[in-house]
Every structure is written in structure tokens, then in C-alpha cells.
Amino acid sequence: MPANTAICKAASPAPLRFEEKFRALLNLTDGSPLAKVLSDSRILIEVAGLVQAFLTREPSAEASDVVNVLECQRQRGRKRKQALPPAINALREAARRYRDLLRMDSPAKTGWHFGLESVLSGFAEAMEQEASRLAEQKIAWDEFHNEKRLGVPKPWFFLVTLQDFLKFAADYRVTMSDLVRLLSAGERVLTPSFRVSVPDDVRGLEHFRKNPRNQTLCLQASVYAAQLASRVRPLP
Secondary structure, three states, rough: OOOOOOOOOOOOOOOOOOOHHHHHHOOOOOOOOHHHHHHOOOHHHHHHHHHHHHOOOOOOOHHHHHHHHHHHHHHHHHHHHHHHHHHHHHHHHHHHHHHHHHOOOHHHHHHHOOOOHHHHHHHHHHHHHHHHHHHHHHHHHHOOOOHHOOOOOOOOOOHHHHHHHHHHHHOOOHHHHHHHHHHHHHHHOOOOOOOOOOHHHHHHHHHHHHHHHHHHHHHHHHHHHHHHHHHHOOOO
């Protein structure tokens, strides 16, 4: 072989992405209503991202960045966790110092206008009330930004988003058999051994939706779903 002859090696094929494997396992050639909806690759990518997010608690790299609900929730939670305690402490400390100042130099001692002392002391009371309000808000936000609120042991939030996304993007009502089909394909992508617990996941979604404590979170999921749908079909 001549010395200047290059030895060409066949390039290794790039690994298939989750969405590509997911599409193949779904077998979208059966003519079913779900297959027709998912024939739009833009819709399929978002559905694949939501299925992967449900199964792994992490959004798909191929899905739109708005699917990254977990990271958004972490960031909001961290910011509020950092900001609220100092604000609460500052308000309480300001109220205490203001009352100390009033005791040292009250209107009664300095001849200020009658009744002004009660007005000024009201400022301190208002600061304490605001501190109490923020403390209650902190408890509520800590609970809301807790990732367990997405669903335990599975983040049902993403399946709620999936259902609403297909409703907004394609006017399609997801059935329980559709969910079993989607989750089964996703499981087979992630684990060749494929555990048979998908029906339990679907039942868990029903319980999650019915729980009154999850209504705010379901509303948030609907908002995310609308944002996703607007990327596929602009909303009026």
C-alpha cells in the first residue's frame, strides 16, 4: 500500500436521540388517531420530551426549553428562599428600632402634634404585619416549590402537561390507552428490560388530578402546556 494512501475508517453513526427511538417504538403507521396527531414532528418532539421528563424527572434535550419545568422551579425556589428570610428579619428589626426611637423621642416629650405618636407607632405595627405576611408566604412557597409537589413517586405534573398540550395543540383528548402506549414506548427506550408498571402510572395520574391540593399545580401545568402549544400552533 502506498505510503500516501490514507486509511479511511467508517465514521461511527451518531447515537439515536430519545425522540428518534421513541418515534420508532411507537409504530406510527397504524392509522390510529394518536398516530395521526404525532405525525407532526413538532408535536412528537414535545410529547417525547414530556414523556422523558415524567420517566426520568429531567426534560428531553430535544424538547423546547419551556419544558424545563424542574429547573425553572428550582431557580424560583432558590431565589425566594434566599430573598424572603432577610426581608422578614429586616422588617422586624426595623420595627423594633423604630419603637425604640419613639420611646426615646416621643411626641409627648417634644411637643409634637397631639395624636402623632399613635400614627408613628402604626408604622412599626405595619412593618411587623408585613413581616408576618411574608413569613406565611414563605411557608406556602416552600411547599409549592418542593419538587415532591410535582408528584410522588412520579412527577405526574408532566403527564398533566402532556394531556393539556395535545388538547391545545391538536384538539386531541388523550385517552388512558394513549398514555399506556406513550409511556410503554418511553420505558422501552430507557430500559430494554421494560418494567410493567405503566397502568399504575396512569392510575396515579388520575389520583393526582383529583387531589384538591394539586389544583394550583394542575393550573400551572395547563399554562406550560399552552406555552408549548403556541410553538406548534399559535394561539388566537
